[in-house]
Amino acid sequence: MIKVYVNDCPLAIASPADYQSANTQGLIRVENNLPALTKVIEWMLAAPSKGYITITAEPQQTFELLQTACHPIHAAGGVVFNHEGKILMIRRMNRWDLPKGKVDPGETWDFTAIREVKEECGLSQLKLQQPVGETLHIYMQKGTKMLKTTHWYRMECEGNPILIPQTEEHITEAKWMDINDKTLKELDTYETIRGLLQIVLKEHL
Numbered sequence: 001m002i003k004v005y006v007n008d009c010p011l012a013i014a015s016p017a018d019y020q021s022a023n024t025q026g027l028i029r030v031e032n033n034l035p036a037l038t039k040v041i042e043w044m045l046a047a048p049s050k051g052y053i054t055i056t057a058e059p060q061q062t063f064e065l066l067q068t069a070c071h072p073i074h075a076a077g078g079v080v081f082n083h084e085g086k087i088l089m090i091r092r093m094n095r096w097d098l099p100k101g102k103v104d105p106g107e108t109w110d111f112t113a114i115r116e117v118k119e120e121c122g123l124s125q126l127k128l129q130q131p132v133g134e135t136l137h138i139y140m141q142k143g144t145k146m147l148k149t150t151h152w153y154r155m156e157c158e159g160n161p162i163l164i165p166q167t168e169e170h171i172t173e174a175k176w177m178d179i180n181d182k183t184l185k186e187l188d189t190y191e192t193i194r195g196l197l198q199i200v201l202k203e204h205l
Contacts, residue, residue: 001018032054085178
């Protein structure tokens with residue numbers, strides 16, 4: 001199942017098998033065509049709403065169709081663990097987030113991920129490990145629908161360096177946090193980040 005988030009609510013693209021096995025309670029069914037999907041995205045952008053789901057035999061094909069209605073961009077970031085098993089979180093725009101940023105021309109995704117963690121938190125000694133997933137969300141920028149794919153990498157930080165939040169990027173705090181299933185449910189963060197951390201924590205244990 002592919003989940004694209006709009007204003008922190010999912011637009012799910014599911015195969016029939018996904019639909020039968022996944023918990024889709026509360027999601028509103030929408031037809032699998034571009035006009036219907038575009039209209040739903042506009043509703044979700046305009047005001048807080050419930051999540052939606054469309055069912056198709058070819059989820060990837062529907063996602064590619066959705067991309068034609070938006071301007072696609074790529075970003076990358078890090079899920080960084082320290083030697084105590086704590087995760088690096090940043091406070092940006094009054095919510096907890098993970099360090100990430102837009103991929104510049106000529107950069108690989110893993111290079112961008114490391115660069116952004118270093119710039120946003122003042123870290124230098126990072127060990128890149130493996131990719132841990134992607135998150136997708138749509139937002140408006142100067143009248144254009146943007147579909148951002150963020151590529152995430154697990155990293156480890158050596159030692160216990162001082163964290164320096166990049167204030168010019170509206171980051172007010174950088175902190176090592178002890179995150180588990182209980183604290184993650186209560187964490188004031190985005191649903192894309194919550195879902196990503198759930199996956200990473202299961203692999204970390």
